[in-house]
Amino acid sequence: MPYYSTKTYGHERGLSAAFRQWRAESHCKYLHGYSLAFKFTFGADQLDHRNWVVDFGSLKSLKGTLDDLFDHKTLVAHDDPNMPYFKGLDAQKVIQLRVVENTGCEAFAEAVWHLADTWLVDNGYSPLVWVDSVEVMEHGANSAIFKGVVG
Numbered sequence: 001m002p003y004y005s006t007k008t009y010g011h012e013r014g015l016s017a018a019f020r021q022w023r024a025e026s027h028c029k030y031l032h033g034y035s036l037a038f039k040f041t042f043g044a045d046q047l048d049h050r051n052w053v054v055d056f057g058s059l060k061s062l063k064g065t066l067d068d069l070f071d072h073k074t075l076v077a078h079d080d081p082n083m084p085y086f087k088g089l090d091a092q093k094v095i096q097l098r099v100v101e102n103t104g105c106e107a108f109a110e111a112v113w114h115l116a117d118t119w120l121v122d123n124g125y126s127p128l129v130w131v132d133s134v135e136v137m138e139h140g141a142n143s144a145i146f147k148g149v150v151g
Contacts, residue, residue, distance in 0.1 A: 001045075003046070003047055004042065004132060005041075005042050005053040005056075006039055006042070007039070007042070007056055008037065008038070008040075009037060009039075009066060010037045011036075011137070013035075015035060015036045015037070015038070015071050016033060016036075016070075016071065016072055017036055017072075017075055018033035018073075018074045018075070018095075019031070019074065019103040019104070021103055022077060022081065022103075031074070034138040034139060036070055036137065036138065037136070037137040037143075038066060038135070038136055039135040040059075040131065040133075040134055041131070041133045041135075042120075042129055042130070045128070048128075058123060061123070066112070069100075069112075070098075070108075072096060073096045073098045074089075074090075075099075075100050075103050077100060078099050105136045105137070105138055105143060105144035106144040108144075109134045109135060109136040110146040110148075113131055113146045113147075113148045114148070116131045116134060117131045117148060132147065133147040
């Protein structure tokens with residue numbers, strides 16, 4: 001029977017990011033931002049020698065990856081028609097640009113799931129531990145969850 005543990009980096013952690021959904025027909029097409037929160041759920045069929053799924057202290061480097069991608073960054077979809085404008089702002093040091101496949105909670109949850117899955121491999125947890133899901137929260141009312149398939 002599997003065990004699960006969770007790690008949450010809440011809104012108070014300051015992962016403030018700006019992005020837009022350029023394909024949206026609503027106000028989401030405009031550049032806007034949130035202090036994003038992330039909840040990781042890790043699974044394992046058995047506990048390690050310490051009786052843990054993951055060592056929460058070891059997750060500092062994963063948090064560093066989140067900081068680098070989201071904290072005070074402007075995330076822009078790779079196919080945004082205004083990419084030259086955003087690249088210009090980045091060159092002028094007005095924004096810290098991060099080009100991503102897609103923007104929004106759903107896309108961020110999927111991208112971060114893959115980052116966490118790679119992190120587990122790189123840190124010797126995989127294949128005994130897997131990322132069950134990643135939840136990304138814009139605020140208390142909006143979130144998206146990505147449950148990847150391991151294997």
